[in-house]
Amino acid sequence: MLVWGGDAEGGAPFVEADPANPARVRGFDVEVAERIARGLGGGGTARFVQIQWSNIDQSVERGDFALGLSGVEDTPARRARHAVTIPYFEFREVLAVRPEDASRIHGLADLRGQRVATLGSTIAYDLLLAARDSTGIIPISYDDDVHPYADLVHSRMDAVLLDHIIAQRALRRRGGTGFIILPQPVAIGHYVGVLARADSALRDSVDAILREAMRDGTLEQIFRRWNVWDDTQGALFERVLRERAAKTAGAARSAPGLAYLPSLARAAAVTLLVSGLSMALAVIVGLALASGRLYGPVWLRLLTTVYIEVIRGTPLLLQLFVIYYGLVGVVRLPAFLAAVLALGLNYAAYEAEIYRGALEAVPRAQLEAGRTLGFSEMQILRLVRGPQALRYALAPMTNDFVALLKDSALVSVITVVELTKETAIYATNVGSWFVPGLLCAAVYLAMSLPLARLARRLERRWRVA
């Protein structure tokens, strides 16, 4: 039995959950895997393992499955680190733009200073990174291939660069409107199967089966069934069968590891900026919520309580999606602003509870002493209660800020490339999480440790005082 891995979230025509039986998967990659399994003998069955697309290489090397297939791209980096099959499908990297821009945009060179979306950790993303340096476009990385087109239609993006199959599928889903696909491809690439480096013998067997499937027409039948067959596939098959070993696509050269360091530094700055602004928002809104809960009339106390419970009771990820995508009909927030708002408003609920607890921890006798001295409630808050509550709140606030620094990694789902996302891209490129992971951890620690130290110093000073 062949155990193979792919990402059903990628959807048809690659791999998708079968609508008739969601426990099963279907798609041309599923059928290619089944064809390979038949060729390998031993029962001829294929068992699917779900894996996030960007982790296929790591998982196949770990031995989670023998073969990764799911629109896996042929890149020099992948060939250098894993056993890679011959290419079995040729795709074109195509640009999609809004209809009104089609007359002025003909390629990446026409997109200087504009936002071009794609899927992270792909040839297309590497193409955009190269174009950023050469033509000054702004690459925006997504975790999925649906939202780039939605954001293009909503004018959040100026163009999308992705595989022609994905572009055509997105256009079909939109009923053929909203954007157009430019006919001239930006680059050509190929889909391959990926195996563990040590599995070169199995890879050779898979290559032989794929060649056989090209020769006997089964591969063509599969692609025709899924409406992805075109003349370029025939030409690819001829070329592959002619050459003993397929040449790599070379659509884009992957950047060497060191080249990612400036990007990591930029991403760390983004993490710090998003976290800093979000925390500032959380503190301001949190103070307002806590004050409303402690000093407000009944209706305000109820309202703030509902806000705090709803925010704390629902996932931050969901709140991010709602603010960025859910509100698009009402307000089209830029991704960075949406990230700061979602994180800030989420943490405000936690801050509010910290402040409420801290304010309530100031002994009642001190508040009464303030009253007997003639202070107004506002003066008591400002001069007596607030300053002492700040001391009680400092330690949990520091904890929250460190947690926020790490939670800011979630904002990558709405296209903000921060430290963790950039590290994932780096790791995919170098084929290992070891060095990128250590580097990333070091940067997070470098950001959070001084903060904890500062908080400890302040606490010590205030305690002595």
Add this chain to the structure above:
Amino acid sequence: MTGPALLAIDRLRVRYDSRDVLRALTLEVARGEIVALMGPSGVGKTTALRAVAALQPFDDGTIVVDGFALGPGPVPPEARLVPLRRRVGFVFQGHALFEHLTALDNVTLALRHVLGKTRAESDGIATTLLASLDVGARAGAKPSQLSGGEAQRVAIARALAPDPALLLMDEPTAALDPARRTALAATLRRLCDQGRSLLVATHDAEFASHADRVVTLRSS
């Protein structure tokens, strides 16, 4: 009684959970008089002081402080209590000093932010007060660095700073050794000789003996 009443409590009644904590307390304190309020725990001594300071609503009766009257019902909003706050100072059991401020700042806070005095004026008044209570050397210390007796005297200085006509004190000797109690009694007497009145809730019979008059509350 040594003069006209500065404080007049007439048939004061306070109920908690449909139980009378105080019933028909009638009491007067003349100008310059020290009155000790005694009685067993739970008899309502602190409640009476809190009602006079408008920290506690009461159910029946009246309280008049130097012409300012409080009636039954909820405690009035602070804005309406300004005249009372000018007349009455309160020294809490356990001192209730502001923990984040020095002894000096505890005393100057109301002078600056309520009475609108300058920092220099306030510091001058506070320094004099602290020195008169024999804690001048501790002006820069925070409450956590003060002994119980020192904290108590700083709390007295804080309550006296706005120059109230009536000083309410709740168990002022609780944290003091016998020598300190005698010294405190002498200090309080000096304050009253300047025309100030004192109503002191205490368990301490020896301390109460320094008062002009002792009023003993009994369980209702």
